[in-house]
Amino acid sequence: MSTLAVAKKDFQDALRSKALWGLSIIFILLSLLIAYAFTEFTAMMEVEEQTAQGLAYFLASQIGLFVSITAIVIAYKAIAGERESGSIKILLSLPHTRRDVLLGKVLGRSATLAVPTLIGLVAGAALGSVLMGEFAIVSLSALLVMSLVFVVTYISIMVGISALTGSTSRASMLTIGFFLVFEILWGVVSIGIVWLTNGLSLPTEFPNWVYLVNQVPPSAAFTTGLTALMPGDIAGVGTPEFEAFYATPWVGVIMLAFWLVVPLAIGYRQFSKADL
């Protein structure tokens, strides 16, 4: 109940953010454009399997960037900003525990990000389906569900980071740092890990476990996890071509679960013992 009261207030507050609406409109337009481009492009290239499922993947590939950037924008101040301005004193003079506050923030800001994300996806899927005359209900539902999980996960990471500090400038550095390391530079990090474990040189063939390392970034985990939910196979995506107990797209789902829980737990540990 307490968590819901915080979530409701937070949702009302964030809904009035102009930055959020700007990004949302861009994303919705982008989805429509992608759906249109996908059908035009595949028709032009005379791809035979021009499917709504393919469209779902195409849309999914755009979500990673939108969700991660927007999550940073709307959530990096979630806790740090309230501590810096002093509004946390209003929040915590009410009968909320610090855990209620963290969970309420995750819920409220997830809802805030889920609205434009889902609207954008549904709009893009609808346009694409009309243009192709085919509607892949299972694939698109899987995309919506997985996107929702992804939104909550990313917000949870950002709220967790925000709970580490009482300074918004530090919070912005930490969240942007996270984005750089895990979303932009991870390819380099992944190669670096191979280089280190291979005795400071690069092997001619990369070991299989690099597949796992590559699932670490939340958006990669999202795309991989999506293939676990999608019916059928799509060439070039998803299931790796070697034998190992971890050679399954469900690794992505597990990785997302890790990101959903661990950063928030660490943030909570810090926040629960902080002097405000």
Add this chain to the structure above:
Amino acid sequence: MAAIETLELRKRFGDDILALDGVDLRVDEGEIFGFLGPNGAGKSTTINVLLDFVRPTSGSATVLGMDAQEESQEIRRRTGVLPEGYQVYGRLTGRQHVQFVIDSKEVDDDPDALLERVGIPEAADRKAGGYSKGMKQRLTLAMALVGEPELLILDEPSTGLDPAGAREIREIVREEAERGATIFFSSHIMEQVEAVCDRVGILRAGELVAVDSIDGLRDAAGDGATMRVELAEVTDDAIAIVESVSGVTEVRRRDGGLTVSVGNGSKTRVLSALEDAGHEVTDFRTEETSLEEIFMSYTEGSR
């Protein structure tokens, strides 16, 4: 029962800032308690400990009979707070603020009635970001009043208010006390607490240096009052008589009368001693030591 009780409360920030140095404070149920001290004396730190915003280095605090750390949520359910150094949510309206408190405390109050009570009914639908400092203060007071709390903790409630606004707040404080609430309110200005408080505690540099009623503080402040006595005829004999009265510390002849520094209980004795000796007192008045001076003597003096 004590509404608030702290024992040997100590709080250290970092290595060299000792914000509270062993504060033993007791506020009884139903009283209006003024918590005084200059800025930086540790008033807000004390309040922050009571609300579990900061954790004490040592010592303990109980509020409404409950441990301030272990049972903080229940304490805050039954307490209304006007914090210091807060910020409102700029993008939410006044009504949404009050509604948020109503939702949080799971009570059934009417937000408009509360905004009316603090004098900003017309601002209910406006975003609080555009409020003046005084309006924000009134809004936060309305939020503190939600759910008829047993205890009101008001940290510098008059901040940002004009004298009329400060008076309205005192009026509300009295009404809440009549309802049976305990009120703990801090200020760095003596005048603001003198009019409403049953008792006052003075904090200086993290230590509680005095706890008493206003009158008690006046007495304890020593010199008490200056008394002006007009006599039909001022003689050395009259001066000698006044000087011999116990409690009198200084007598000066001025403009056909005497200026007497006297302890509080000795005023009538001065008058009767003069009249017994046959001097005619044509007029007298006492000038009480101002509370501000008493406050200063505690917070700046060598006590």
